[in-house]
Amino acid sequence: MPNPDPLDLPPSLETSAPGSISDLHGVIRLLLDKSWLIVSCLVLALLAAAVYVERAPRVYAATTTVQVEQADAKVVKVEQVVSEDMRSQETLNTVAQKLSNLALLTQVLEENHLLPPEGTVVTNGSKTVTRENIISQFEKNVKTSLRRNTRLIDITVRNTDPGLAARLANSLVKNYLGQDALVQSSVNEEAGVFLRREADRLKKKLEASDQALQDYRKQVGSVSLEQSQDVITPQLQDLNERLTQSKASLVQAQGAYQDSLKMSTNTEDLLAYPQIAIEPDMVQISTDLARLENDFAVIRQRYREAHPKYILAASSLAGLKGQLAANALKARARIQESLRIAYQNVLTAKQGLETQMHEVETNAMKLSDSAVRFNVLTRELRSDQALFDSVIGRLGETSVAGQITAERIRVIQPALVPELPASPKIKLIFALALFGGLAVGLGISFVLNSMDTSFRTVDEVEHYLALPVLGAIPKLPKTEGKGNDLAAAQDSNSPNAEVFRTLRATLSMLGRENDRKTYLFTSSLPGEGKTFTSVNYAVSLAQQGLRTLLVDIDLRRPMIEKFFLGKTSRLPGVTDYFLGRKKFDELCQPHQDVPKLSWMAAGSSVPNPSELLMSADFQKLLSEGLAHYDRIVIDTAPILPVSDTLLLAGKVQTVVLVVQACKTSRKAVERSVQLLKNASAPTGGVVLNLLPKRRLSGYYYSYHHGYGYGNYGEKAADKTSDDTRGNLASEARPENLL
Known part of the structure; x- marks a missing residue:
């Protein structure tokens, strides 16, 4: 038979198995x-x-609560030299941290006489305590915390002495106030020295600036350039206004003069100008001309052109018209001359104002140039004066502030002696x-x-192996007596016997009776209880009235002979039948206590059991056995250590795999099932052995597992027998481990 692939395992059916942590x-x-x-x-x-x-020491905690003021308290309206915004969160956290600084802690310890002098080492039993150790330990026992959304700070001191804890907490606040006052006083003194030195320097600079201004006034010959600028500025404004008006008049005069030059020489056109028409001579001549024209009109109606009166009237009329034209031209000339003279006068006035304006602007520019230097010196003088006044004022404030102690924190709740320990x-x-x-x-x-990979419930077996569980055998305590007692042969009301009656009924329902006459019991590893299960199943069949033959074909480590007789003497059996040394009838031994039950031992030892089984006529053994018995139950070797069982599994009608619960690895059982499948074995199902009873439905048990078949032979059998008898001191070893 070819060996199957050891990694050819059946796939899992689901991702979450029954009995897992997710269940x-x-x-x-x-x-x-x-x-x-x-x-x-x-x-x-x-x-x-x-x-x-x-064993822990009792540690007491004393807490002092202080409030940080929003601003320094002011007796007089004087600003401190160093001013902080006491409302900011950063300032509050800074104050909280300053309450536990090393300098302050050292000062508190020295004030309470808890620090040895510098360079002194104190021995406390076997431990040497230095000054730094004490300060470091005290720092760990001091905790400052800012209360959320408040201005309150809690200073907590822990100590094994409750009174000392309260005293140290109050001393911390008192020394912080003194330290803060000392810092402020030192700052005020340093500021005073600096301000006095600065006042002397500014005084000298102020005197130099004043002298420079006076010297410049003498140089320019003016006491006050501001007054000169006050005189020139209105003058410039007046000249500017007059010049503007002159320019407007010039434009108007020029326009009038230009218009006069464009006047026509026609008498009628000239008479259209009012200034010509209203002249007395022009009015008189116009009147006479109108009268004469009326008279001429009458004469012309009465006389002909050759009449002397007609000629005289026409001559007078023409002379008067010539006189009117001459007078109109004269008036035109007079008007043009008057407008020319007016234009010339306005132009002369404008030029005079421009000349005067230029002279005044020139003087203003000279004055402005002088004023630049004057203004620079004046500003320097005023700046030095302001700085000097400010320093003198601040010096006075600093002198007053140095005599006032500003308290930034205020004690809300002093530390009290704690009654109960905090730790x-x-x-x-x-x-x-x-x-x-x-x-x-x-x-x-x-x-x-998670590390346990064994089967712990019936559901897990059916889930992972896709095989039915034919029976679940709980742990059966070993009854008192000699040898291995038959659980199936106990009282009919015994739960031990009921287990195998249930297994018998389950196997009987797997198919027709003719197809369920030969049963092969095996396991993945030794020590899982296959022999115990096969023996008691055979007993249950015999109790049902069926002639039953129990055959031991575990040729490497036979256990049935030891189970029935209490020892292994290698009686003739299966190997002798296969080798032809004994006949079938000579090897079957009836059980003394169980009627209709016979058993066949494994027989003499052989060097190569696998070769013997491969060459033996196993089918002949079954046929001859069924000729004399109703049922044949075969106990074989475990599957994984050796291949003996796989050579026989395909020749029986039903294979039953016995699995020890809570011990045998799941991978080992899956491997065994796959090997049986590869050997075309008719696997009927699984018997789950050694399940602990639980109040919940199903069984669960966890047991340290590991497997190894060891050496097959007498020593291995004896060792296993010894191991089988060993168990926890508090209870007997269960029977069903064979």
Whole structure:
């Protein structure tokens, strides 16, 4: 037979198996099974907490509460040299940190006579304590905390002496106030020295600036340039206004003059100008001309052109018109001349104002040039005067402020002597121990559960193997007596016997009776209880009235002979039948206590059991056995250590795989099932052995596992027998491990 691939395992059917951590019932079963571990961790944690509480020193905490003022208290309206915004969060945190600085802590310890002198080493028992050690320890025992959204700071001091803790807490605040006052006084003194030195320097500079200004006034010959500028400025404004008016008049005069030059020489056009028409001569001539034209009109109606009166009237009319034209031209000339003279006068006035304006502006520019230097010197003088006055004023304020002690914090609640210790916190410690113990216990339980790859419930077997569980055999305590007692042969009301009656009924329902006459019991590893299961199943068949033959074909480590006789003497059996040394009838031995039950030993030892089984006529053994018996039950070797069972599994009608619960690795069982499948074995199902009883439905048990078949032979059998008899001192070893 070819060896199957050892890695050819059946795939899992689901991602979440029954009884796993994700299953609620699995979690509950795990907690019940590991309750001893969880309780042990809990008890150990509580004991450790009790020991700690008992041995831990009692530490008392005294707290002083202070309030940080929003601003320095002011007796007079004088600003401090160093002013901080006491309302900012940064300032509040700074004050809280300053309350625990090393210099302040050292001062408090020295004030309370708790520090040895410099360079002194104090011996406390076997420990050497230095000055730095004491300060460092005191720093750890001092805690300052700013209350959220308030201006209150709590200063807490921890010490094993409650009175000393309160005294140190109050001393911290008192020394901080003194230290803060000393810092402010030192700052005021330094500021005073600086301000006096600065006042002397500014005084000399002020005197130099004043002298420079006076010298410049003498140089320019003016006491006050501001007054000169006050005179010139209105003059410039007046000239500017007059010049503007002159320019406007010039434009108007020029326009009038230009218009006069454009006047026509026609008499009628000239008479259209009012200034010509209203002249007396022009008015007289116009009147006479109108009268003469009227008279001429009458004469022209009466006389002809050759009449003397007509000629005289026409001559007078023409002379008068010529006179009117001559007078109009003269008036035109007079008007043009008058407008020209007016234009010339306005132009002369404008030029005079421009000349005067230029002279005044020239004087103003000269005065402005002088004023630049004058203004610079004046500003320097005023600046030096202002600085000098400010320094003198601040010097006076600093002198007054140095005599006032500004308190930035105010004690709200002084530290009182505590009555109860602050440490150890018994309730908190025991609560942490309780939850910590539970957490550790649960953690270890879940870790062990995740490391356990054995089958713990019937559902897990059916889920992973896709095979039915034919029976679940609980742990059966070994009854008193000699040898291995038959559980199936006990009282009919015995739960031990009922287990195998159930297995018998389950196997009988797998198919027709003719197809269920030969049964092969095997396991993945030795020590899982295949022999115990096969023996008691055979007994249950015999009790049903069926002639039953139990055959031991575990040729390497036979156990049936030891099970029935209490020892292994290698009686003739299967190997002798296969080798032809004995006949079938000679090898079958009836059981003395169970009617209709016979058994056949493994027989003499052979050097190569696999070769013997491969060459033997196993089918002949079955045929001859069925000729004399109704049922044949075969106990074989485990599957994984050797291949003996795989040579026989395909020749029987039903193969039953016995699995020890909570011990045999899941991978080992899956491998065995795959090997049986590759050998075309008619696997009927699985018997789950050594399941502990639980109040919940199903079974669960966790057991340290590991497997190895060891050497086959007498020594291995004896060793296994010895191991089988060994168990916990508190209870007997279960029978069903053979």
